[in-house]
Amino acid sequence: SQQGEEDPQALSIQEGENATMNCSYKTSINNLQWYRQNSGRGLVHLILIRSNEREKHSGRLRVTLDTSKKSSSLLITASRAADTASYFCATPIAGKSTFGDGTTLTVKP
Amino acid sequence: GAGVSQSPRYKVAKRGQDVALRCDPISGHVSLFWYQQALGQGPEFLTYFQNEAQLDKSGLPSDRFFAERPEGSVSTLKIQRTQQEDSAVYLCASSPNNYGYTFGSGTRLTVV
Known part of the structure; x- marks a missing residue:
């Protein structure tokens, strides 16, 4: 079974709106990472949040981490059509990262 | 190179054929990972190397799968x-x- 699970599986919004996707995990972590994957391409690392951090920002991205609930959220503000992609959370365990099945985000122009 | 390079980009194999997939990592990167991704799913871990040492191969689905990184740089998944x-x-x-x-x-x- 997957360590990380993203929710929702699919999300469709209008350009300019905010998109929020969530990740739940099962075991204790040192850090949690979010990745983006455009169709037919490899994954691109977006942001890493450490277990002692509660919130982190990078441009239009905001990530939160709640270790007590074993969950994280990724917020994309002022979405653009180019944000259309699948988003994955990953949690490194014993040197390797485990990915969920992702949230597929569609931003309509 | 500037990024991780994989070849070939596409491979069609007849059932029963052997295949070899190549990965050129970023120069100087110690760790190298192989994942398998089915359509509509997230990447599933196969194996990982630290330099030339294969530290974890627990994700390889069968003994038909073999990975190597003999000089700690380029890796091949067979x-x-x-x-x-x-x-x-x-x-x-x-x-x-x-x-x-x-x-x-x-x-x-x-x-x-």
Whole structure:
């Protein structure tokens, strides 16, 4: 079974709106990472949040981490059509990262 | 190079054929990972190397799968006697410190 699970599986919004996707995990972590994957391409690392951090920002991205609930959220503000992609959370365990099945985000122009 | 390079980009193999997938990581990256991604799913861990040492191969689905990184740089994932269920995208990633991976674009393997 997957360590990380993203929710929702699919999300469709209008350009300019905010998109929020969530990740739940099962075991204790040192850090949690979010990745983006455009169709037919490899994954691109977006942001890493450490277990002692509660919130982190990078441009239009905001990530939160709640270790007590074993969950994280990724917020994309002022979405653009180019944000259309699948988003994955990953949690490194014993040197390797485990990915969920992702949230597929569609931003309509 | 500037990124992780994988070749070939696409591979069609007849069932029973052996295939070899190549990964050129970013120069100096100690860690190298192989993942398998089925359509509509997240990447599934196959194996990882630290330099030339294969530290974890627990994700390899069968003994038909073999990976090597003999000089601690380029890695090859070999699949023997391919079967239809091996059809997937095979992703390679490298990292200097396990804290953020750089992925290649993957090799899409189709077994017919």
